[in-house]
Amino acid sequence: MWGQPPPAVESSEARRHCDAGPRYTGRVQNETSVAREVTTHSPEETVAFGSTLASLLAPPKLVLLRGDLGAGKTTLVKGIAAAFEAAAEEDVTSPTFTLVHEYRGPRANLFHIDLYRIDTPRELETLGLDDLRSDNSILLIEWGEKFPRLLRERDVEIALERAGENGRRISVVG
Numbered sequence: 679m680w681g682q683p684p685p686a687v688e689s690s691e692a693r694r695h696c697d698a699g700p701r702y703t704g705r706v707q708n709e710t711s712v713a714r715e716v717t718t719h720s721p722e723e724t725v726a727f728g729s730t731l732a733s734l735l736a737p738p739k740l741v742l743l744r745g746d747l748g749a750g751k752t753t754l755v756k757g758i759a760a761a762f763e764a765a766a767e768e769d770v771t772s773p774t775f776t777l778v779h780e781y782r783g784p785r786a787n788l789f790h791i792d793l794y795r796i797d798t799p800r801e802l803e804t805l806g807l808d809d810l811r812s813d814n815s816i817l818l819i820e821w822g823e824k825f826p827r828l829l830r831e832r833d834v835e836i837a838l839e840r841a842g843e844n845g846r847r848i849s850v851v852g
């Protein structure tokens with residue numbers, strides 16, 4: 679295997695990462711170095727883990743955040759938004775009632791969406807999520823798994839599970 683040229687790199691996004699890393703490794707450096715499974719022990723650790731995910735979430739992305747109420751989905755978004763310089767941690771709050779919060783950063787527009795109160799596909803259509811999707815948008819959706827269409831279209835899924843009072847098991851797929 680050694681000495682062989684890397685496989686062709688398709689996307690400009692991947693090319694950018696490869697340019698930043700050593701040559702002839704053939705893989706996207708930043709992405710492979712991100713942990714896909716962690717257990718955090720405090721909200722602060724979850725925020726910190728969220729901020730490590732930025733390289734996996736380069737736009738455009740549709741991301742489902744799965745987990746019970748209080749699992750830490752919104753807390754994780756604080757870290758993601760901070761890493762994209764789109765919002766300060768304390769400015770990211772739950773969109774439970776407003777349904778969609780937008781945070782604009784230099785590299786991406788983040789849309790934090792909570793579908794807890796949305797029950798039917800028809801109500802979902804009314805929200806117009808398709809209009810939010812663009813080359814530089816990242817949709818971070820809580821309770822999106824209620825809708826088969828979103829399960830099909832998602833690029834990344836992040837699942838959070840309680841592990842004791844302050845423990846949260848977080849896994850990233852996609």
Ligand SMILES: Nc1ncnc2c1ncn2[C@@H]1O[C@H](COP(=O)(O)OP(=O)(O)O)[C@@H](O)[C@H]1O
Nearest residue numbers: 718719720721724747748749750751752753844
């Ligand atoms: N390790 C942890 N990670 C994230 N949140 C934690 C953790 N431990 C305790 N918590 C608490 O759990 C709650 C998570 O709330 P939130 O992020 O709004 O959850 P969700 O959006 O999934 O409903 C917060 O009150 C937070 O302080």
Ligand SMILES: [Mg+2]
Nearest residue numbers: 751752772820
């Ligand atoms: Mg939430």
